[in-house]
Amino acid sequence: MTAPEHASDLLPNSAYVQELRNSEGRMEFSPVIESQYRAYYLSERRAPVRSFYLILALAAAAAAGRLLFFPDSASDAYGVARLGAIAFLFLSLIAITFTPYYHRIFLEVASAACLAISALASFEVAHHVTNGHGAVFAVLTTFSLALYYLAGLLFSAAVYANAVMVVSFAAALAWYGEPLDRLASLTGFLAGSALIGGVAFRNHGSRFRRSFLQHLLIADLASLDGLTGLKNRRALDGHLLHAWQLALRDRRPIGVLLVDVDHFKAFNDRYGHQAGDAALRRIAAVASGTTRRPLDLVARYGGEEFAVILYDAQPDHVRAVAEQMRLGVLNLGIEHEDSPPLRKATISIGVAIVWPTLKRTPQGMIQLADEALYAAKNGGRNCVIVREDEASGNATGKFRVPGADVG
Numbered sequence: 514m515t516a517p518e519h520a521s522d523l524l525p526n527s528a529y530v531q532e533l534r535n536s537e538g539r540m541e542f543s544p545v546i547e548s549q550y551r552a553y554y555l556s557e558r559r560a561p562v563r564s565f566y567l568i569l570a571l572a573a574a575a576a577a578g579r580l581l582f583f584p585d586s587a588s589d590a591y592g593v594a595r596l597g598a599i600a601f602l603f604l605s606l607i608a609i610t611f612t613p614y615y616h617r618i619f620l621e622v623a624s625a626a627c628l629a630i631s632a633l634a635s636f637e638v639a640h641h642v643t644n645g646h647g648a649v650f651a652v653l654t655t656f657s658l659a660l661y662y663l664a665g666l667l668f669s670a671a672v673y674a675n676a677v678m679v680v681s682f683a684a685a686l687a688w689y690g691e692p693l694d695r696l697a698s699l700t701g702f703l704a705g706s707a708l709i710g711g712v713a714f715r716n717h718g719s720r721f722r723r724s725f726l727q728h729l730l731i732a733d734l735a736s737l738d739g740l741t742g743l744k745n746r747r748a749l750d751g752h753l754l755h756a757w758q759l760a761l762r763d764r765r766p767i768g769v770l771l772v773d774v775d776h777f778k779a780f781n782d783r784y785g786h787q788a789g790d791a792a793l794r795r796i797a798a799v800a801s802g803t804t805r806r807p808l809d810l811v812a813r814y815g816g817e818e819f820a821v822i823l824y825d826a827q828p829d830h831v832r833a834v835a836e837q838m839r840l841g842v843l844n845l846g847i848e849h850e851d852s853p854p855l856r857k858a859t860i861s862i863g864v865a866i867v868w869p870t871l872k873r874t875p876q877g878m879i880q881l882a883d884e885a886l887y888a889a890k891n892g893g894r895n896c897v898i899v900r901e902d903e904a905s906g907n908a909t910g911k912f913r914v915p916g917a918d919v920g
Contacts, residue, residue: 529730533723540668540718550725555616555665562665563610570603592640595633602626624670627660631678639685642699650699653682654706661714668711668718675707738813740790741797749812749820756808756824757875764868768826769882770835771863772800775894777817779851780858792847792858793817799841803834820879826866828901835862835897843895852894859895861886866901 532542541547577596606626609619634656641649657678661671683700691699736748744752753769760767774780774796781789800819801811808824821838823831839860847858863886867878881900889898 529726533726558665559610563607565663566603566607570600573600595637599630599633602630627674628677631674632681635678635681636685643689643691657707658710661710672711679704741794741813743797744812752810753875756822757869760869765825766868768823768831769865769878770821771882771886772819773861774817775859776852780849795845796842800838803838835864861889861894862897863889864899
């Protein structure tokens with residue numbers, strides 16, 4: 514079984530799985546995944562695009578210089594302007610790849626620029642063809658293919674640029690008085706080349722997109738806990754750091770819930786480890802069902818412990834989530850004779866609600882939640898204990914950045 518097929522079992526509700534099932538022959542994903550794909554595509558294409566556009570900019574500038582300083586009988590008064598504009602557009606696209614706006618604007622700007630370049634190049638090549646330099650036509654067919662594979666365009670933009678090229682070339686040949694039969698022959702050849710390139714690029718692009726989805730699925734699988742299907746400890750640590758940084762920027766509180774199954778060793782001893790695994794899976798499903806927001810996360814912390822990260826954690830909401838989780842596990846009604854007085858599987862939850870600052874650490878927040886969990890265990894279990902922003906009361910000092918005073 515391949516990783517993507519395995520993912521459809523472990524991640525039945527994954528957006529990546531759904532896209533894989535529906536992506537055959539499609540050249541655009543749903544908005545969220547399409548945004549991820551474009552960011553990845555742009556990162557992969559940045560260096561090749563620079564090289565490609567630089568070569569073409571230099572070639573256009575050299576051709577413009579030759580027309581300007583070494584004109585011949587076929588020189589066109591507008592040729593220098595056309596070639597100069599082409600070189601300028603290529604250099605402008607190169608400049609964008611060095612700016613912080615590259616990911617935001619490049620695809621739109623490149624799409625518009627390549628439409629203009631296609632029209633300008635078509636008129637320039639048509640002028641040379643009608644003046645007896647038929648070999649120059651190869652420049653246009655080569656550029657047609659390059660628009661698909663080297664220009665950093667998405668499929669639809671490359672198709673539009675090629676369509677503009679074909680129409681502009683036909684119009685330019687007619688403008689320069691090329692005979693109709695030759696006009697139809699050359700335009701048909703260019704259109705055929707663009708069509709073949711488009712079909713090949715579409716197949717290539719479809720495979721590239723599926724490979725992108727499979728890569729994300731494999732990454733998702735690597736971040737999963739094999740028993741419960743929740744995120745694993747490594748994914749939790751990465752998400753906590755990301756949420757902490759966002760909370761620092763946005764000045765939002767974070768809530769961490771540490772959840773421990775009460776008397777779980779005794780459960781395993783009495784009912785066996787397979788029953789213990791089944792119980793953990795059911796409890797994990799309850800925990801997972803209590804969070805819905807994009808920046809919230811439920812993960813297996815280790816053994817019979819789970820952790821929940823809640824972003825923008827308003828106290829009432831955090832307490833409600835914790836209580837919903839506690840009652841949800843209790844209502845499962847899992848028999849546990851060694852867990853008095855209810856004789857059912859229950860959980861204890863320690864909660865920390867913290868406003869991140871530069872003088873504090875996410876590790877300290879976990880420690881605060883751990884202290885709350887310890888208090889819940891000592892308080893009789895099957896309960897929720899909440900600690901809010903008690904940095905100064907942390908005896909070990911791990912909540913503070915070394916050498917920093919807590920404000």
